[in-house]
Amino acid sequence: MTDKTINWGIIGLGKIAHKFAEDLVKVPNAKLYAVASRSSIKSKEFAARFNAEIAYDNYEDLANDTNINAIYIATPHSFHLEHTLLCLNSGKAVLCEKPLALNSAEVEKMISIATSNQILLMEALWTYFLPHYQKTLEIIESGVLGEITNLKADFGFKPVYDESSRVFNKALGGGSLLDIGIYPIFAALSILGMPEKISAKGKFFNNGADSECYILFNYNNGITAELNSTFLEETPTEAIIAGTKGVLKLHSRFHAPTTLSLSLTGKPKQVFNFEVPYNGYFYEIVHFNSLLNSEKTESDVMSFEMSRNLMTLLDLVKNEIGLVYKRT
Ligand SMILES: NC(=O)c1ccc[n+]([C@@H]2O[C@H](COP(=O)([O-])OP(=O)(O)OC[C@H]3O[C@@H](n4cnc5c(N)ncnc54)[C@H](OP(=O)(O)O)[C@@H]3O)[C@@H](O)[C@H]2O)c1
Structure with a gap:
C-alpha cells in the first residue's frame, strides 16, 4: 500500500459539500484539488474558501480532469445515478452521498459500471x-448484551416546509425516508441484518413526499426493530439496543459523533465519550483514501452488499407506505 496524496474533486456545492470539505482539508493525504458547481460564482467562492486549485462551472469538466483521483458527489438523491456514472465513465473513483440512488435498479447499474470498469465506488x-x-x-459483537431482543432508532426534526428545497422536492428525491429514515434503517441492518418481515406506515405532504414513516422489522427469534423518521417534530434521534443482559444507548444524534452508555444488569453504567475534532466525515475520507492507495475497487466496510441491502430495505418500505417516485 502507498500513501499517495489523493486529489479530490467535489460535485454539487450545497450544504453537505461545505461540511465535507471542512473535514477533507484536515485529512493528511487528501488534497481538495477542484470543485464544480452549476454556478461559476459559487464554485469560485467555494474554491477560494477551501484552497482548491480549480473552480469549474460545470460537472463534466471536473469529471474529465485527469489530475483528479476521487470525486465526492453531493448533489440531490435524484442525480446520484447520473453523476456517479459521469465520473465512473471518466475513470474516477466515486464517493457518492447517501442514499446511493433512488432505487435498487439504479444501485445495480452503478455497481455494474464500477465493477466492469474496475473503479472504486462507495456510498x-x-x-x-x-x-x-x-x-x-x-460491544454487540462481544456478546455482553446477551441475546439482542429489540432495537429502537428514530430521526426527527421539523424543517420549515419549502417546496423548492431538495428535502421536500419530490422530483429531487425529497421526503423523510430517503433523507433521514435511511439512518435508523442502517442501524437495524448493520446490527441485526436483513429482517424476515417489514411493516410500515407513512404520512405525506401534499406534493406526495413522505413527511413521516413508522417502520417495524421482525426477525427470527422474535427480535424487533422499531424505526421512525419524521419531518413533523423533533424527536430524540437516539438508538437503543436491548439485550437479555443489558442495554446500549447511542445518545442524540446517534448517526453523528456522540456518546454511548452501556447499562449491564448488576453493574454500574459505563459511559463512552467520543468527542472528535471533526464534523465526522474525516473517517470515511481516510477509509476511501486507504482503499484507493491499496488499489481496492470496493470497500470492505460499506460494501456493495451493504448498499444493495440498504436500498432493498428502502424500496420495501416505499412499497409498504405507497411512496412512489417517478423513477421506481
Ligand atoms: N452524510 C450526511 O451527513 C448528509 C447530510 C446532508 C445531506 N446529505 C446528502 O447529500 C446530498 C445533498 O444534500 P445537501 O443537503 O447538501 O443538498 P443541497 O444543500 O440542496 O445541495 C445540493 C447541491 O446539488 C447541486 N444540484 C445539482 N442539480 C440540482 C438541482 N436540480 N436542484 C438542486 N441542487 C442541485 C447544487 O449544487 P451547485 O448549485 O453547486 O451545482 C446544490 O447546491 C443528498 O443526497 C443528501 O442525502 C448527506
Missing part, C-alpha cells in the same frame, strides 16, 4: 466509520 454512509459506531458494533 458515503459516514456513520459506519465513526468511532462511536465502530465501538457500538464491537
